[in-house]
Amino acid sequence: MSANKNADGGWKSFIWNSEKKEFLGRTGCSWFKIFIFYVIFYGCLAGIFIGTIQAMLMTLSNFKPTYQDRVAPPGLSHFPRPDKAEISYSIKEESYKPYVDHIKKFLKAYDPENQIDTTKFDDCGEQLKTYTDRGPLESDEGVRKACRFDRAWLKDCAGIEKKDEDFGFKEGKPCLIVKLNRIVNFRPRPPSSNDSIPEPAHPNVQPNLIPIHCTNKREEDAEHLGPIEYFGLGPGFPLQYYPYYGKLLHPNYLQPLVAVKFHNITRGYEMRIECKVYGENIYYNEKDRYQGRFDIKITINS
Template sequence: MAKDSEKKTCGQVMSEWKEFFWNPRTHELLGRTASSWGLILLFYLIFYIFLAGMFVLTMYVMLLTLDDYKPTYQDRLATPGMMIRPKGNALEISYNSEDTESWDLYVQALDNFLAPYNESQQIMNNKDCTPDTYFIQEDAGEIRNNPKRSCQFNRTMLGNCSGINDRYYGYPDGQPCVLIKLNRVIGMLPGKDDQSPYVTCGAKKEDSSLIHELTLFPKGGMFNLMYFPYYGKKAQVNYSQPLVAVKFLNVTYNADINVECKINSLAVASPTSERDKFAGRVSFKLRINKN
């Protein structure tokens, strides 16, 4: 145990700290002379300049491998994803057919989503293509065939779900329309043997008795081949994504109905995993209340 006489006073400790911070006898700052600090700072300056140079060089080399119009590497799923409009909260469409406020937001969402599909917009921006065949637009070697044209998808193709003849999309009548879209995948050719992929919809097994009748637009619920392949947002600036509309004509009121829509194609792998609920299918809940 140290003797009391060996213990340092507070003044001595402070004096030692002051001398460590700046020693007037040796001209040392924090225990180092000016030349020592200069060498350390020079070392770290060179070190970080070297790291920054390596980072810039790496980024430059990587950017040289990128294509502005097409991904250099594309690790896509064998089955593209699907989504609905309107999607509501947590993919749930729930409303009271006799309460305008409960379904008005769905109608507005569909109006906004379908605005670019108006006939005037489609005629102005897109090409009238030949149905049932891929719209291939290849580059001529190093010469880019850009911007690439897109095929017209007029909202009138959605029949009673176009919002033209029925501006409320059937919601107040208890016959709502839901739009299905297939996620864009660059270069995907989803058809096989000249067969276009098509959508099927229905209630899940436990709710199979709650949907009595539905219909799909365009006829057969097809994504026509002429809308494929997709060349990317920059190369195909006016691309109009094809849609399928499902209209529920007769469902059980005041009940939660779990609906599932799937893509069917010989060239697209069928969804097999329950972990990815949007690969080749989309599930949502439909509830139509009526007083």
């Protein structure tokens, strides 16, 4: 019994020693000194951390990325964009309806009624022009206007008229809506000559245009792919829609579009198609199938 009492007394004495006025083995003065030490210590650490963050923020801009050397310009996207880049359907509405709905949702922003506000949008014309310079990124000009792009320019692939409201899917002549991905302050440069462009793509080369060309991916598929037609302000992307100034300065920006219509894909055949854009500062990477190009499989069943 006495041993237990001594043990209990030792444990209680460690918690609070009334004779020495110690709590957990330290006096109030000792605890105060430790508290002040750690306040100063962690205060210094917090100050160093905040200082380094502030120094880093001083090197960053709200409008322009400080480093763009690892950005691979530019990506090429298409709509509809199904999983695994495969479009497969039969000539039944329930089969192709998801693709049609996807395109309609994307093109909603290109409706004329959404581009009426003259404080947000400019008419940049239907003729091909050079870049639209809206001042430097770091300036006090504020939010910049965006060029209007009327979806009616996509003609047979606009989805406006009754005859093309299904974007050609119903008649087995599907459309793809193609765009270049946005990169802040990027100015795509048209090819300076036709030397680096395949001969079939030469007709698409025009001044002030980044040309696009679609063809069969595999040589053996050539006989299964019929004529291809391009709709927009040309068979490519007009320069007057560049550069893009970023989300803060260009919140209403609309990318120029190109509609690609495939007129005669053999029914029941898995057609693999590749589309590429051509320019002096547009590159390709075999590891990234959407850098400057894309390939897609289209199968139209009876």
